[in-house]
Amino acid sequence: MRLASRRHLLGWGGGIAAATILRPSVGGSNQTRQITDSAGRRIELPAQITRVFAAGPPAAIILYTLAPDTLIGWTRAFDFDEQAFIPEHYAKLPGLGRLTGRGNTANIEAVLAAKPDVVFDYGSIAPTFVSLADRVQQQTGVPYVLVDGSFGAIEHAYTVLGAMVGDTKGAADLITATRAILAKVDSVLARQTRHPRIYYARGPNGLNTGLGGSINVECLERLGAINVAAQALGRGGLVTVSLEQVLTWNPEIIVTSDDNFYRAVGNDLAWRGIDAVKNRRVYLSPGLPFGWVDFPPSVNRLIGLLWLLAVLYPESYPGSLRQDVAAFYDQYYHRRPTDAQLDSLLVDSRGLRP
Amino acid sequence: MKSMLSPPLAIALALVLLAAMIVAAFALGKFPLAPSDVLAVLWSKLTGGDPQLAGNVEAVVLRIRGPRIMAAVLVGASLAASGAAYQGLLRNPLVSPDILGVSSGAALGAVLGIFLSLPVLGIQALSFAFGLVAVAAVYGIGVSMRGHDPILILVLAGVVIGTLLGSCIALLKYFADPYNQLPAITFWLLGSLAAATPADAFSVLLPILCGLVPLYLLRWRMNLMSLGDEEARALGVNTTHLRLTIVAAATLMTSAAVSISGIIGWVGLLIPHFARLLAGPNFNRLLPTSILLGATFLLGVDTLARTAAAIEIPLGVLTAFVGTPLFLWLLVNVRQSWQ
Amino acid sequence: MTLAIESLGFGYPGKTIGRDVSLSVTGGETLCLLGPNGTGKTTLFKTILGLIPPHAGQVTIDGADLARLSRRDIARKIGYVPQAQVGFFPFTVHDIVLMGRTAHLAPFASPSPADRKLAGDALAALGISHLADKVYTRISGGERQLVLIARALVQQPAYLIMDEPTASLDFGNQIRVLDRIRQLAAQNIGILFSTHDPDHAFLCADRAALLHDGRLARLASPREAVTPESLQQLYGVNVRIIEIDDPGTGRRRPVCVPSLADQAQRVA
Numbered sequence: 001m002r003l004a005s006r007r008h009l010l011g012w013g014g015g016i017a018a019a020t021i022l023r024p025s026v027g028g029s030n031q032t033r034q035i036t037d038s039a040g041r042r043i044e045l046p047a048q049i050t051r052v053f054a055a056g057p058p059a060a061i062i063l064y065t066l067a068p069d070t071l072i073g074w075t076r077a078f079d080f081d082e083q084a085f086i087p088e089h090y091a092k093l094p095g096l097g098r099l100t101g102r103g104n105t106a107n108i109e110a111v112l113a114a115k116p117d118v119v120f121d122y123g124s125i126a127p128t129f130v131s132l133a134d135r136v137q138q139q140t141g142v143p144y145v146l147v148d149g150s151f152g153a154i155e156h157a158y159t160v161l162g163a164m165v166g167d168t169k170g171a172a173d174l175i176t177a178t179r180a181i182l183a184k185v186d187s188v189l190a191r192q193t194r195h196p197r198i199y200y201a202r203g204p205n206g207l208n209t210g211l212g213g214s215i216n217v218e219c220l221e222r223l224g225a226i227n228v229a230a231q232a233l234g235r236g237g238l239v240t241v242s243l244e245q246v247l248t249w250n251p252e253i254i255v256t257s258d259d260n261f262y263r264a265v266g267n268d269l270a271w272r273g274i275d276a277v278k279n280r281r282v283y284l285s286p287g288l289p290f291g292w293v294d295f296p297p298s299v300n301r302l303i304g305l306l307w308l309l310a311v312l313y314p315e316s317y318p319g320s321l322r323q324d325v326a327a328f329y330d331q332y333y334h335r336r337p338t339d340a341q342l343d344s345l346l347v348d349s350r351g352l353r354p
Numbered sequence: 355m356k357s358m359l360s361p362p363l364a365i366a367l368a369l370v371l372l373a374a375m376i377v378a379a380f381a382l383g384k385f386p387l388a389p390s391d392v393l394a395v396l397w398s399k400l401t402g403g404d405p406q407l408a409g410n411v412e413a414v415v416l417r418i419r420g421p422r423i424m425a426a427v428l429v430g431a432s433l434a435a436s437g438a439a440y441q442g443l444l445r446n447p448l449v450s451p452d453i454l455g456v457s458s459g460a461a462l463g464a465v466l467g468i469f470l471s472l473p474v475l476g477i478q479a480l481s482f483a484f485g486l487v488a489v490a491a492v493y494g495i496g497v498s499m500r501g502h503d504p505i506l507i508l509v510l511a512g513v514v515i516g517t518l519l520g521s522c523i524a525l526l527k528y529f530a531d532p533y534n535q536l537p538a539i540t541f542w543l544l545g546s547l548a549a550a551t552p553a554d555a556f557s558v559l560l561p562i563l564c565g566l567v568p569l570y571l572l573r574w575r576m577n578l579m580s581l582g583d584e585e586a587r588a589l590g591v592n593t594t595h596l597r598l599t600i601v602a603a604a605t606l607m608t609s610a611a612v613s614i615s616g617i618i619g620w621v622g623l624l625i626p627h628f629a630r631l632l633a634g635p636n637f638n639r640l641l642p643t644s645i646l647l648g649a650t651f652l653l654g655v656d657t658l659a660r661t662a663a664a665i666e667i668p669l670g671v672l673t674a675f676v677g678t679p680l681f682l683w684l685l686v687n688v689r690q691s692w693q
Numbered sequence: 694m695t696l697a698i699e700s701l702g703f704g705y706p707g708k709t710i711g712r713d714v715s716l717s718v719t720g721g722e723t724l725c726l727l728g729p730n731g732t733g734k735t736t737l738f739k740t741i742l743g744l745i746p747p748h749a750g751q752v753t754i755d756g757a758d759l760a761r762l763s764r765r766d767i768a769r770k771i772g773y774v775p776q777a778q779v780g781f782f783p784f785t786v787h788d789i790v791l792m793g794r795t796a797h798l799a800p801f802a803s804p805s806p807a808d809r810k811l812a813g814d815a816l817a818a819l820g821i822s823h824l825a826d827k828v829y830t831r832i833s834g835g836e837r838q839l840v841l842i843a844r845a846l847v848q849q850p851a852y853l854i855m856d857e858p859t860a861s862l863d864f865g866n867q868i869r870v871l872d873r874i875r876q877l878a879a880q881n882i883g884i885l886f887s888t889h890d891p892d893h894a895f896l897c898a899d900r901a902a903l904l905h906d907g908r909l910a911r912l913a914s915p916r917e918a919v920t921p922e923s924l925q926q927l928y929g930v931n932v933r934i935i936e937i938d939d940p941g942t943g944r945r946r947p948v949c950v951p952s953l954a955d956q957a958q959r960v961a
Contacts, residue, residue, distance in 0.1 A: 131473030590768025590796030
């Protein structure tokens with residue numbers, strides 16, 4: 001009876017999952033190990049991790065950089081433009097939805113049916129999300145690893161991730177590369193005597209911006225730029241400001257991720273009075289396959305650091321941004337962009353066209 | 355208009371529908387399960403045996419589908435029973451359980467909990483508490499204004515407090531962290547049972563029963579409340595006490611339901627109408643029929659929400675899509691379901 | 694066994710419309726309250742029942758102060774027949790009548806088969822058994838009035854307070870209701886009812902009370918209370934009262950004969 005029902009399940013393909021979830025009753029090859037995640041949770045993982053469910057876009061991205069073959073799917077499937085920048089077999093992975101409590105669009109049964117060895121989440125480690133992690137783990141029996149997604153903790157994140165997927169060497173390489181990028185940034189910053197005043201414009205009318213310490217402007221603040229909104233209004237999250245305020249602040253540089261705003265601002269009389277627009281120092285951050293500067297808030301922003309470096313301190317940039325971008329995409333996204341692709345990425349990096 | 359069926363037949367029919375829906379809900383889902391496996395797990399749970407199945411199967415049946423079905427049944431029953439009670443109490447067929455602000459209060463509690471980054475249990479507890487407090491405030495206002503029509507004052511106070519609570523929610527949304535908190539808030543407000551755990555289902559069982567049982571026991575007297583305050587009193591009912599009891603029971607149930615499911619509309623408004631079509635306005639039959647139909651309806655919609663598309667469809671959205679055409683049909687075809 | 698109203702002042706918050714009304718009804722007695730529209734007959738009845746707080750005075754049932762009794766106890770003693778309204782939910786007539794049994798039910802109970810039988814009997818006693826399964830909101834005003842009387846009857850009260858019970862009834866039903874009132878009085882129920890028609894006082898009341906400008910103008914036997922002078926004062930119309938031999942009882946009974954102002958011209 002016991003054997004018959006087991007065979008029945010294997011015929012359904014559930015046997016593999018069963019072997020990894022159950023306490024093994026055959027052989028000693030299925031050992032488990034323990035890791036500690038960013039929230040201090042001790043989690044038992046199977047010795048071999050081959051399938052990881054990424055709980056949200058930031059988790060998917062950082063996992064993709066280190067262990068793309070373990071990725072079961074993305075949060076949402078890539079569209080045509082995005083697919084061109086990553087290898088095809090990864091680009092075609094399905095969209096599975098989020099499992100982060102920020103919008104649970106993933107069906108838990110579908111997650112289980114995808115037979116993950118572990119669920120990986122990368123982002124806030126506030127108590128809400130820690131308790132969500134515990135709940136999902138208890139409900140499904142699948143280990144749920146939660147890693148701190150803040151910008152300053154990227155090295156720690158790669159360490160935990162490397163331990164999780166069993167690729168400490170790959171993690172070390174990425175940590176080295178990350179350190180190199182940060183070192184480059186710091187070396188340029190060290191030589192600067194003045195910091196440019198910059199306004200980060202969000203939304204189609206450009207009047208949504210991030211205050212000091214908000215996750216959206218982490219890149220900007222890492223580069224030592226003065227966020228004019230933070231200077232005037234202090235710390236906080238996202239706010240909507242008025243054009244009068246922006247005119248008063250008169251930033252030297254405007255950075256935006258919004259296509260529509262970028263196209264419109266050059267012709268908008270109201271914005272002409274701002275130095276940044278007068279001097280054509282308005283820049284549109286590239287966004288393929290993942291945004292460079294703002295969202296998703298994951299390691300994709302590392303290349304945004306270099307880009308901002310070139311935008312803010314063009315004379316001081318060591319080497320070629322173009323080559324750095326190509327190298328970054330090669331190492332982190334596993335696909336070196338073509339010349340045409342590089343052109344399209346960097347097209348709006350020289351400021352507004354006359 | 356008379357009820358279409360004799361009373362025992364109407365309730366029996368509703369019971370059969372619910373049983374069928376539960377069976378269907380256990381059978382459907384994104385994780386492939388053989389019906390025999392489902393039965394084996396359930397049977398072993400009842401008899402205490404070991405089903406000898408893969409751990410995943412047990413997890414899906416007992417920790418994912420089972421609690422979700424139980425939660426849907428409880429929430430649907432609560433919302434429908436509250437809707438029926440309020441429609442009778444306030445003598446208005448267009449009333450939903452939220453008329454006195456319980457859903458707005460519970461929503462504010464949950465949003466506040468998310469804003470303060472509380473663990474999930476804290477969010478649910480705050481949601482439950484705020485739902486009760488909101489109605490207590492409305493009821494307090496209603497009672498303190500003597501000499502006026504008690505029903506009218508209650509409804510007006512409910513509208514005012516509900517609006518105030520809505521503004522507070524809007525304010526919190528404005529200040530919330532846009533990456534983590536705001537999406538969580540938005541998702542909660544759309545209503546979902548996607549994350550229902552056994553703890554959730556069992557934690558609301560007690561408050562919901564504490565609401566359902568008194569309402570069920572008082573169902574005959576609720577008929578008299580729909581005659582109006584003076585006539586009910588002349589017939590021997592202490593309307594002040596009964597009104598308080600009905601409001602307290604309905605609020606307890608609805609607040610508990612909303613704390614685990616978020617805002618789900620249309621169930622409390624529509625189901626009593628359909629129950630009235632089936633069983634007539636006499637609460638002796640209307641209440642049990644509403645409870646059963648409400649449970650069946652929400653269970654059906656929730657099963658749809660988790661199987662129809664690749665991703666989860668929020669319950670509140672789905673009940674609106676399903677409920678609005680049903681309501682229009684009701685208005686057009688059965689003009690006189692309440693007269 | 695008396696329902697006693699002592700110096701009752703009644704009205705609405707901030708407005709007293711009646712003062713110093715004292716009357717009493719004993720078991721088996723029928724008291725008819727006469728008064729024009731708007732004098733506050735309905736308000737007076739609601740105040741007697743305790744549905745509206747009195748502005749002065751008190752009401753006692755068999756010596757007990759009504760203000761101290763629970764609604765349940767009051768309902769077991771006094772049955773109220775209000776003026777029939779359309780109603781809101783489509784209850785059946787049988788269910789409406791059954792609601793009258795609530796005062797006799799335990800707090801969490803539903804009506805038993807015995808209660809149902811009583812409701813059926815009440816409908817039969819009023820000759821409206823054929824309406825039992827009809828929807829209350831769909832029957833005529835007169836039929837509704839009879840249903841409400843049946844509902845009051847199943848309360849098995851000692852007293853009945855009826856607010857214009859013949860108001861929307863046709864001629865035949867009016868007579869039948871008045872007949873019913875006489876029969877109920879014979880069963881030792883004390884009845885207080887209001888009416889427009891002074892003849893009703895003569896037909897079935899033991900005493901008549903006239904409510905004028907918020908005060909009790911007369912309280913006496915019908916012959917003494919209802920006179921051409923008192924009717925002139927109450928309604929401002931010319932009425933003659935003549936005695937006839939009642940065909941049913943064979944005794945002499947007064948009858949009101951109003952005279953229209955232009956009668957002389959019309960006949961000519």
